[in-house]
Amino acid sequence: MRKPSRRSFLAGAVLATAGCRQDAGARLALTGDETRTLNAICDQLIPADQDPGAAATGAVVFIDRQLAGPYRRYRRAYREGLVRTAALSSKMFGKPLDQLAGEQRLAVVERIEEDARPFFEMVLAHTMQGFYGSPRHGGNRDYASWRMLRVPASPVRGRIQYDLRQGKGS
Amino acid sequence: MALAPVDAVVIGAGAGGGVIAKELACAGLRVVLLERGRWVTAWDDHKDDLRNQRTSVLGAPFGPDDERNPRVAVDRRGRELVVLPSDGAYSNNAACVGSGTVSYGAMAWRYMAQDFRMKSIYGCPPGSTLDDWPITYDDLEPFYEKAEWEMGVSGDVAPDPFHAPRRRGLPMPPLPPNREYEILKPAALRKGWHPFDIPMLRNSVPYNGRGPCMRCRWCVGFACEVNAKNGTQNTVIPTALATGLCELRTDAMAKEIVLDARGHATAVTYYDADDRPQTQPARLVVVSAGAIETARLLLNSKSRLHPHGLGNRYDWVGRNLQGHAYPRAVGLFDFDTYDDVGPGASIAICDFNHGNPGLRGGAMLANEFIRLPIQFTGMTPPDTPRWGRANKDYMRQFYRRSIAVMGPVQEMPLFEARAELDPRIKDFWGIPVARLSGGRHPHSVEVARAVVQKAAEWLQEAGAIRTWTNVPGLDLSGGQHQAGTCRMGNDPKTSVVDRNCRIHEADNIYIADASVHVTNGGFNPALTILANAYRVAAAIVKERHA
Numbered sequence: 001m002r003k004p005s006r007r008s009f010l011a012g013a014v015l016a017t018a019g020c021r022q023d024a025g026a027r028l029a030l031t032g033d034e035t036r037t038l039n040a041i042c043d044q045l046i047p048a049d050q051d052p053g054a055a056a057t058g059a060v061v062f063i064d065r066q067l068a069g070p071y072r073r074y075r076r077a078y079r080e081g082l083v084r085t086a087a088l089s090s091k092m093f094g095k096p097l098d099q100l101a102g103e104q105r106l107a108v109v110e111r112i113e114e115d116a117r118p119f120f121e122m123v124l125a126h127t128m129q130g131f132y133g134s135p136r137h138g139g140n141r142d143y144a145s146w147r148m149l150r151v152p153a154s155p156v157r158g159r160i161q162y163d164l165r166q167g168k169g170s
Numbered sequence: 171m172a173l174a175p176v177d178a179v180v181i182g183a184g185a186g187g188g189v190i191a192k193e194l195a196c197a198g199l200r201v202v203l204l205e206r207g208r209w210v211t212a213w214d215d216h217k218d219d220l221r222n223q224r225t226s227v228l229g230a231p232f233g234p235d236d237e238r239n240p241r242v243a244v245d246r247r248g249r250e251l252v253v254l255p256s257d258g259a260y261s262n263n264a265a266c267v268g269s270g271t272v273s274y275g276a277m278a279w280r281y282m283a284q285d286f287r288m289k290s291i292y293g294c295p296p297g298s299t300l301d302d303w304p305i306t307y308d309d310l311e312p313f314y315e316k317a318e319w320e321m322g323v324s325g326d327v328a329p330d331p332f333h334a335p336r337r338r339g340l341p342m343p344p345l346p347p348n349r350e351y352e353i354l355k356p357a358a359l360r361k362g363w364h365p366f367d368i369p370m371l372r373n374s375v376p377y378n379g380r381g382p383c384m385r386c387r388w389c390v391g392f393a394c395e396v397n398a399k400n401g402t403q404n405t406v407i408p409t410a411l412a413t414g415l416c417e418l419r420t421d422a423m424a425k426e427i428v429l430d431a432r433g434h435a436t437a438v439t440y441y442d443a444d445d446r447p448q449t450q451p452a453r454l455v456v457v458s459a460g461a462i463e464t465a466r467l468l469l470n471s472k473s474r475l476h477p478h479g480l481g482n483r484y485d486w487v488g489r490n491l492q493g494h495a496y497p498r499a500v501g502l503f504d505f506d507t508y509d510d511v512g513p514g515a516s517i518a519i520c521d522f523n524h525g526n527p528g529l530r531g532g533a534m535l536a537n538e539f540i541r542l543p544i545q546f547t548g549m550t551p552p553d554t555p556r557w558g559r560a561n562k563d564y565m566r567q568f569y570r571r572s573i574a575v576m577g578p579v580q581e582m583p584l585f586e587a588r589a590e591l592d593p594r595i596k597d598f599w600g601i602p603v604a605r606l607s608g609g610r611h612p613h614s615v616e617v618a619r620a621v622v623q624k625a626a627e628w629l630q631e632a633g634a635i636r637t638w639t640n641v642p643g644l645d646l647s648g649g650q651h652q653a654g655t656c657r658m659g660n661d662p663k664t665s666v667v668d669r670n671c672r673i674h675e676a677d678n679i680y681i682a683d684a685s686v687h688v689t690n691g692g693f694n695p696a697l698t699i700l701a702n703a704y705r706v707a708a709a710i711v712k713e714r715h716a
Contacts, residue, residue, distance in 0.1 A: 044557075044558065045557045045558065046557070046558075046561075046562055047558065047559055047562065049559065049562065049563075051562075051566065053562075066228065069228075070227075070228045070229055070236075070256070106558075124556065124557055125227075128544065128547045129220055129227060129228075129544060132219075132543040132544045132546075132547055132565075133219045133220045133543075133544045134217075134218050134219045134220060136216070136218065137220060137228070145543060145565075146543060148565075148566055149543055149546075149565060149566065149569040149570065150569070150570055151510070151543060151569070151570075152510055155386070155387075155510075157384060157386055158384045158386045158395040158396055159395070160212070160395050160396070
């Protein structure tokens with residue numbers, strides 16, 4: 001039996017913190033199945049070890065959010081690629097990707113890298129962006145990757161909040 | 171509806187246009203400065219690793235916007251792609267007040283004397299249109315000095331024995347060294363090379379009423395949060411506006427330069443902030459829209475005397491599109507090299523700009539700006555997996571233990587490397603867009619391969635436990651260093667503008683941007699664009715008073 005998904009867990013969390021900005025709970029572009037498959041791919045691309053990996057730090061939140069914004073043009077490629085991944089997972093091991101053990105997951109992702117190169121490259125690039133990019137876009141939660149790299153995570157130096165558009169001519 | 175006539179319309183408020191507007195306005199001319207972008211500040215990029223001028227995967231905050239400004243890129247296999255400003259193949263160079271000078275790393279190089287005489291020194295390689303400039307370094311020298319002192323440059327080029335003669339030093343000392351500087355300097359000296367502090371359009375001490383660089387990690391690709399980088403947007407453009415004679419119109423998309431029956435420019439048409447067509451009459455026009463957009467505007471300005479586009483009688487407009495071939499060597503170390511002290515780039519050598527045996531030209535070599543984590547993901551050694559456990563291990567182990575040395579290799583111009591009009595695709599306003607095609611000359615790649623070996627040697631001497639190199643291939647160049655599309659020359663049959671950057675056969679239209687560069691030096695081109703704009707402005711003012 002499946003454990004409560006992170007999604008339903010977080011949906012509760014969002015309710016509990018009503019008024020906060022949109023977080024991981026509600027998906028903007030991906031379906032539940034797509035989310036689970038993509039999360040399992042991200043988990044292999046940047047796996048957890050002594051430091052958190054891409055899946056646990058919101059890479060899918062990042063990708064989902066961009067698919068509803070600047071990456072809208074990649075929606076179809078995701079849809080098709082994730083269907084293909086799910087089919088491959090069933091064919092190879094008889095189960096959805098997120099229900100496979102680590103080594104089997106890895107085998108599926110390696111096959112995707114070979115057989116669906118453009119899709120794989122796209123997901124890899126976006127996962128890297130989510131994990132190593134600014135936390136403000138939904139990935140790299142709690143500056144996880146920057147802490148791992150020993151980069152000072154949130155420097156105060158030079159933070160000036162101003163908006164010229166609101167004070168034209170200043 | 172025609173607007174009230176002015177003395178000059180300047181198209182594009184970037185490096186060249188900002189200087190022209192200021193010089194003309196200060197000489198008493200009434201100027202309209204048209205800019206298709208807007209004012210931007212550090213507010214617009216929020217130090218966002220994924221949405222800046224270097225990594226624009228989530229958008230190009232310095233413009234133009236993806237929605238209204240497509241281009242067509244044709245790859246070397248002839249495949250056509252409609253590309254957006256946030257795509258690499260677009261060759262974007264910002265559309266905002268100040269253009270690239272807002273978000274650049276601000277290196278402030280004078281080209282060397284040899285860079286103006288490439289054909290005489292080296293001869294033209296097969297297939298190239300390599301030529302000398304019609305002006306020499308000496309013609310530009312006073313204007314380099316003016317740009318350095320008016321806008322503000324820090325650094326120390328005295329230890330560089332290869333620089334051309336200069337009458338005056340730089341107005342500001344270099345920033346204190348960062349850790350990479352301390353590691354690389356003694357290594358270069360041991361090699362018998364001549365390291366020095368990179369000149370930068372960057373305050374190291376208070377200058378022009380603004381404070382010094384705060385040494386943050388978000389530098390190249392970002393607007394400066396404390397205005398320590400000196401671009402046209404915080405120097406000459408505000409000065410031009412302060413005269414009361416220059417009006418800056420933002421969100422103004424130029425469409426065409428209007429000529430009368432004698433081939434004399436009478437006006438510029440453009441779409442204003444509300445997308446209404448406007449006609450601005452003027453006595454003279456200066457185009458400074460960047461190498462690709464300047465060529466596009468000329469080609470879109472067809473008239474009876476210029477049926478194939480303005481200045482394009484001999485089919486030279488849009489040709490010779492070039493930038494730099496940028497090879498990179500990366501070194502990994504067994505000690506920390508990262509100190510979180512920006513801008514990162516600090517030390518350079520010019521030992522390999524010229525005199526490389528059997529090769530034409532070369533490049534200045536310098537350590538790279540601070541790499542944000544997302545940028546380091548593109549810097550794995552050839553045998554390290556690009557994903558999975560081993561990749562994560564590599565990132566963790568070497569992010570703070572790596573140095574990159576790069577150099578802008580001077581390119582051999584190619585007639586077939588070009589920006590033309592796409593016959594099909596139009597922008598939001600219905601104006602035909604630029605279509606980019608062609609490639610890079612093989613000799614440019616050969617030079618890059620040779621020069622990058624020196625970069626790797628430098629890193630090895632500095633103690634790198636491992637080095638590797640990346641060399642660009644034969645794909646079309648351009649990018650933020652785009653140049654060459656409206657060549658300056660004495661012969662109207664093989665150039666677009668004369669030595670004063672006036673279009674041949676059009677007596678009141680000038681170009682002041684990197685379009686006019688015959689070759690692009692082994693250096694970042696910003697200071698040369700600024701200096702040449704001061705020179706062109708001086709020629710315009712002199713002629714007007716004659």
